[in-house]
Amino acid sequence: MTTFRELHEQSAPLVLPNAWDLGSALAFADAGFAAVGTTSFGVAASAGLPDGDGTGRAATLALAAEMCRLPVHVTADIEDGYSDDPDAVAGLVAELSAQGVAGVNLEDSAAGHLVDPADVAAKIAAIKRRSPAMFVNARVDNFWFGEQASVEAALQRARSYADAGADGIFVPGLAQPDDIRRIAAETSLPLNVLAHPALSVVELGALGVRRVSSGSLPYRAAVDAAVDAVRALQGGSPLPTATAYADMQARLVAFRRRSTS
Template sequence: MGTTMTTFRELHEQSAPLVLPNAWDLGFALAFADAGFAAVGTTSFGVAASAGLPDGDGSSRTATLALAAEMCRLPVHVTADIEDGYSDDPGAVAGLVAELAGQGLAGVNLEDSAAGRLVDPAVVAAKVAAIRLRSPAMFVNARVDNFWFGEQASVEEVLQRARTYADAGADGIFVPGLVQPDDIRRIAAGTPLPLNVLAHPTLSVVELGALGVRRVSSGSLPYRAAVDAAVNAVQALQGGSPLPAATAYADMQARLVAFRRHRAG
């Protein structure tokens, strides 16, 4: 973490939800930091897809860990999407997170699914407890995937898992795929931990906050939007349409040079 004064935990306790952009390379992380966001996360989908790999099978492990280490040099809080911790062994997961904590990482997302299926919540709880023991300051955001994969997709089942992870020492609950306002409200009210959701297709951040959400992640949205924007820009060039506005080369180059100098120093 850099010089941000408000702690990462405190960002989940403010009047408005924390908006968390998710980066897939250092250039985008720099851009998000330069835009004024207090915290930046990684996106496993973006990291994997940018290497031509599918998401969710641990294929982005090496790239994600390298990216997180570089991002920790930025003057923002950094949280990493480490899928299921890349291991079934709680000790191994805790060791990995401890290494990241030593580099300045503020938080991790830990999924309760593998290969597109929910896993035994006791397995995830053991990982959370092991992380808490090794890295007590780490913000552990336990991801509950019931709605994401359409398995045991009910408020009651989500809350049962959320309570298990809270008892194990989790700091936040992330429920991707949660889109119905009443479900959001009930889950936010039913857990003592800050509720994190993905950017909503129809509800604004303000509206999500009114439902009890404390953190809104962009997820892979910026990556997918950037891919579309890149294709559209070249199609405009080919078709003779007006070209889209873009940050000047010199400005982006200066940002990269400044970061390199800071890293070297």
């Protein structure tokens, strides 16, 4: 089986779907994706919680543990590690590693603002000391939050995280092809971006991107589709097609049987 790290080294970028619950993770695995991540927004929002303030911690860890029973590589979005203490973050990641999680996303922001990159580098170094095989995808949030939103500033943070032992760089919010190309060329690590509204996966790959994450898009699209389905019912329009209840039920039953055998 191809390792999670090797999925970032293939000719085409890794397309990573992000699940918000076990049902969505099962669907992505059944669709043939080799790796599935969690989405911090989707997990939090589906529980009625805001994203980014650590309240989704328990739900994220529980989902990641369940997903490790699927025949896919699992990577968990752990926001900023849910702690300012590098040793505490490393301990959390060690627990995830013991469960079978292959990778984590670690943000360099908190409460919607960038934090000192030295603090993030300390967390990365602590994680790698304790769990050297864990794929640490260091998230660079300059463009996401519009703070120090330049290629130079993002690259400076990326290099700091690479020096600390990160395995990948995630730069959400990158929009301009020239910026994407330059960051991909000037960092030593695989570049991860979010699904781009105007660039295909093939085009992103040509710019040097090695991983394209769906982020919370599937969750948000699912919520919109749910509303549209009921509006169609209410208005007498043709109903959308959907996977049969029996098929989804069978998928869940099979998963539970495998989990308890």
